[in-house]
Amino acid sequence: MSSTSYSARHNRVEQLLYWLRIATNVSFALALAAVLLMMFSALSFLGSLPAIALSRLITGILIAAGATVAYLWSMATIEAIALLVDIEANTRRNTHSAP
Numbered sequence: 882m883s884s885t886s887y888s889a890r891h892n893r894v895e896q897l898l899y900w901l902r903i904a905t906n907v908s909f910a911l912a913l914a915a916v917l918l919m920m921f922s923a924l925s926f927l928g929s930l931p932a933i934a935l936s937r938l939i940t941g942i943l944i945a946a947g948a949t950v951a952y953l954w955s956m957a958t959i960e961a962i963a964l965l966v967d968i969e970a971n972t973r974r975n976t977h978s979a980p
Contacts, residue, residue, distance in 0.1 A: 905955045912948035
């Protein structure tokens, strides 16, 4: 495989990782917005039905924690892939520049 096609493939992978990062950030923001909405709705039950309010608040906290873990796992995976792509690029560059 020529270095030109490798370079183009490397650029496509970098672009894919960029869009994966954006998609992960957007999905995390949407999940947290939904949790905040749920928690604010729980506050409306606080005066009349405190058990329902507490249940919704706890559920919101658990969902936020789950979304945070999923976000961190996704970003760590994306960064690991980016690191592997960079290692491959450096290895390929060093192999081609060897005497």
